[in-house]
Amino acid sequence: MDMAVVELSRLQFALTALYHFLFVPLTLGLSFMLVIMESLYVMTDRPVWRQVTRFWAKLFAINFVLGVATGLTMEFEFGTNWAYYSHYVGDIFGAPLAIEGLMAFFLEATFVGVMFFGWDKLSKQAHLFTTFMVALGSNLSALWILVANGWMQHPTGSAFNPATMRMEVTDFAAVIFNPVAQAKFVHTVSAGYVTASVFVLGVSCYFMLKGKWLPLARRSFTVAAAFGLASSLSVVVLGDESGYALTDNQRMKLAAIEAMWHTEPAPAGIDVFGLPSNSRHETAYEIKIPYVLGLISTRSLTGEVTGITELVDQARARIGHGILAYDAVERLKKNRNDLAARAQFEEAKGDLGYALLLKRFVADPRRADAATIDKAAWSTVPNVPAMFWVFRVMAGLGFGFIAFFGLAFWFATKRQFDRRWFQRIALWIIPLPWLAAEFGWVLAEIGRQPWAIDGVLPTFLGTSDLSIAQLWTTIAGFTLLYGTLAVIEVRLMLQAIGKGPDPVTEPMDEAGPSYPGGYAPLAAE
Structure with a gap:
């Protein structure tokens, strides 16, 4: 096994996935914020809310198109870079992806055209319905993708078939209602809502700093503050639920996140600081809060958190x-009618994936000695220092967003939009939700290593038969292509923001007429 091919294949997929995930959170969040804004237009019949909705819909469209373009690449990579993975688990993993395309993406893509071109052709209520269907499609798309990813983290509802030498579905309902997948879905979409809220709030503060399009900016600020506060609270609560799911389903990931090298008496304490070392199997300079980890991860005073x-x-x-x-x-490969081999397989099949870990060190796992088995066992430990710090940065940002949106909501309810120090802060923190979202993805994927499918298929066995030159060429090509798309994305976004909303051609509301560029006196607020 050429580990250079494995690591380069992982690097290529990570680059494309991380880049694609720059667009996903904003799409998820903006879609439902558009529903809120357009609902206010339908309920109040004030043209300013139509102006607000159409402006943010323009930014949503730019992000949506580039998100679709970058997402298509990833699905092809399963065939080009991860051929054996696709062969081994394609019957299970491919089903949610197919449903995502047939149910969610077609729904989203159909209604997105109606949403953009139907403003003057549909009634207000009908157009609001199309906007809601776009938001529903976007979030359903995330659901099915995370069902597939959740199965990789916790492969329930499936079994290995020695007749076909592949994993097959045994209970599709168990795949769909996988507790890890459900926890990941609600946590991920909430993070997307936070991302969109920070973006809308930041752009609105930019307009207020410049003294432009104030009616739009203040209304957008208010919506983003309320939606963002609810979403940031949800992220923390649902993130806790996601962590609780690890206790039963991904215990090694939980132990690595907390750098817990040895099982502690219940309830375990949580490290707020430390310097973990994979080589020494210890954490230096620990600062620990007693009992907290046990309470969070087991919801009890007696539940035990198993150490690394x-x-x-x-x-x-399990390897043995x-x-x-x-x-x-x-033996069954040679004789499918070998009843003794069949009985032996049925008794030990739950640990077949652990035996495959030995293939990294020896061609035939049956010839592995005790030292090789020990090496394979320790290979199940992910990069603990990376897990430890990535989680703490992500969690710290999550609590920071609660404070940020709480302050924004206070200003919005008091109609105190002129806090210029807060407006500058809102501009500076625009990139932080993306950082938190990317860190969350890194945490999920690094924490699953060395598995492509946890406990079933090691990552190093899933790759295609590619050369290092081919991988470097495609990595360079994708980097160049995606770098160009990034420039296009940022430039289009900045142009749209710089241009601002379309002028209102009818009275802003009952208080008075419209003004060039969307200006209106405070009386129209």
């Missing part, structure tokens, strides 16, 4: 047991 060392011991035992399953599969 103990989980490695369990992995060692999995060798029996591997041996049975090899």
Whole structure:
């Protein structure tokens, strides 16, 4: 196994996925913010709300188009870069992706055209319905993608079939209602809502700093403050639920996040600071708060959080047991009617994936010695320092957003939009939700290593037969292409923001007429 090919394949997919995920959160959040803004237009019949909705819809369109373009690349990569992965688990993993395309993407793509070109052709209520369907399609798309990803994290509702040498669905309902997938979905979409709220609030503050389009800016500020406060609270609460799901389903990931090398007496404490080391299997300079981790992860005073060392011991035992399953599969390849091999496989099949970890070190897992088994067992530990700090930065940003939106909501309710120091802060923090979202993705994917499918298929076995030169060429090509698209995205966004909203051609509301460029006296507020 050429690990350079594996690592380059991972790097290419990570680059394309991280770039694509720059667009996803904003699409998810802006879509429902458009529904809120247009609902206010329908309820109040004030043209300023139509102006507000159409302006943000323009920015949504730019982001949506580039998000679709970058997302298509990733689906092709499963076939080009991860051929054996696609062969081994394609029957399961491919189903949610197919449903996403047929149900969510077609729904979203159909109604998005009606939303943009139907303003003067549909009634207000009918156009609001199309906007809602675009938002529904966007969020359903995220649901099915995260069902697929959640199955990678916790492969329920499936089993290995020695007759076909592939994983197959045994319970599709279990795949859909996977607790890890459901927790990831609600947490991810809430993070998208926070991202959009920070973006809208920041742009609105920019307009107010410049003294431009104040009616639009103040209304957008108010919507973003309220929506963002609710969303940021949801992110923290649902993030806690996502962490709770790790206790039963991804214990190694939880232990790595907390750099817990050894099981502690319940309830375990949580580290707020430390310097973990994968090589020394310890965390230096720990600052620990007693009991908190046990309370969060088990919802009890008696629940135990298993440490990394103990989980490695369990992995060692499962590897040894999995060798029996591997041996049975090899015998069944030669004789499908071997009843003894069939019985041996049925007894040990749950640990087959652990035996496959040995293929990184030895061609035939049945020939592995104790030292090789020990090495494979320790390979189940992800990069603990990266997990530890990525999580703490992400969590810190999450609590920071609650404070930020709480202050914004206070200013909005008091109609105190002229706090220039706050407006400048709102501009500076625009990139931070994207940083938090990308860190969340990194946490989920690094935390699953060394597995492509947790406990089932090691990452190094999933790649295609590619050369290093081919991988470097495509990485360079994607970097150039995506770099160009990034420039286009930023330039189009800045142009749209600089141009501002379309002028209102009818009275802003009952208080008076419209003004050039969308200006209106405060009486019209």
